[in-house]
Amino acid sequence: MKYVALAAVLLALAVLVYDRLRLRRTMNSLDRMLDDAVCGAFVPTHFDESRLSAVEARLKRYLDASGTSAARLAEDRARVQALIADISHQTKTPIANLLLYAGLLADKDLPPDCRDCVAQLTAQAEKLQFLIASLVKAGRLETGAIEVHPKEASVQALVSAALREATPKAAEKGVALLAPPDTAAAARFDPKWTQEALGNLIDNAVKYTPSGGCITVSVTPYELFCRIDVADTGIGLAEEECGRVFQRFYRSPAVRGEQGVGLGLYLAREIAAANGGYIKVASRLGEGSTFSLFLPKA
Structure with a gap:
């Protein structure tokens, strides 16, 4: 009986050591997988029916989907930046001309009612100019086109x-x-x-x-x-x-x-x-x- 008990203890110790070694190998594999994922060099290496292989496959799918989303986001930002540049360029000259002609009209000898209309025209053109400038600034900040350097x-x-x-x-x-x-x-x-x-x-x-x-x-x-x-x-x-x-x-x-x-x-x-x-x-x-x-x- 004494030898049987000793053998059982040794067997239990062997199982414990084996489980610890297997857990360490698994953790080392997960650590390597995460390091590769961070560096952008992740490639699945286990092709079996183990849990580790399933985790690798799911991580690969997640990274592929994240990469696709990041690429789409970069494309959307580029489109927004191009749109903002077009809006800024296309509206700058017409608004400047509106203000110029409104100023020329204001210098004329106009009836009071016409002068009020010119004043309103100038005010609305200035408001439009401010709105476009604010939208351009907001869009550039949101898309990262303007960088803040603290x-x-x-x-x-x-x-x-x-x-x-x-x-x-x-x-x-x-x-x-x-x-x-x-x-x-x-x-x-x-x-x-x-x-x-x-x-x-x-x-x-x-x-x-x-x-x-x-x-x-x-x-x-x-x-x-x-x-x-x-x-x-x-x-x-x-x-x-x-x-x-x-x-x-x-x-x-x-x-x-x-x-x-x-x-x-x-x-x-x-x-x-x-x-x-x-x-x-x-x-x-x-x-x-x-x-x-x-x-x-x-």
Whole structure:
């Protein structure tokens, strides 16, 4: 009986060692398969009825389908880029001519009703020009035709440049622009595109803040991000709208009569995301809004 028990223990140990070795071989094979898949050099090597062979076959089908989807996506992006280029090229000259002839008409001695028509013609042509430019920018960002190159830069310089562009429009409307005190904060962002994103936030605040209102821009550095707040005393947003204002072409029902196409905040969000940051909004209807742009630190 003693020898039988010893033999049973040895047999159990042998089975255990065999199972461990087989498991190690299987894991090594799976590890090799994943490495080959990552490198794009995966080729099935097992052609039997084992589970490993079935896994290889399914992985091969998945990689083939992924490759086909990636190729189709690249083709679709190329078509969109070509379409965007065509739209930009084909509409630039007609819109410029509309504005030119409208300007020539405005210089003529026209009756008051005709002068009003010329003013409307100019305004609509400018709106169309802005819409086409915004659509082109959005399309290029989405398809990767425009690349954002973040680098360490001064947040103060970014804010100052955006405020300089917004000051004339704010002054014309009678809205006060309060700049933050000088700060040495730095973050990683593409200066050109991030200035456009911040400019869109400030322009949006100016647009929806009534005359006599105030817009305050402030900078708060954190450990991982630098936050730029654009706080206004404008009309504000309903709670259910805060999650929708960054959608493409979204316009609040309260501002349908205002100029705009609903792309400014969408573009700002896309640019922030391309920089590795994000935008949040806090607002109360009738009390104003605060849009916060978060930029990653170096």
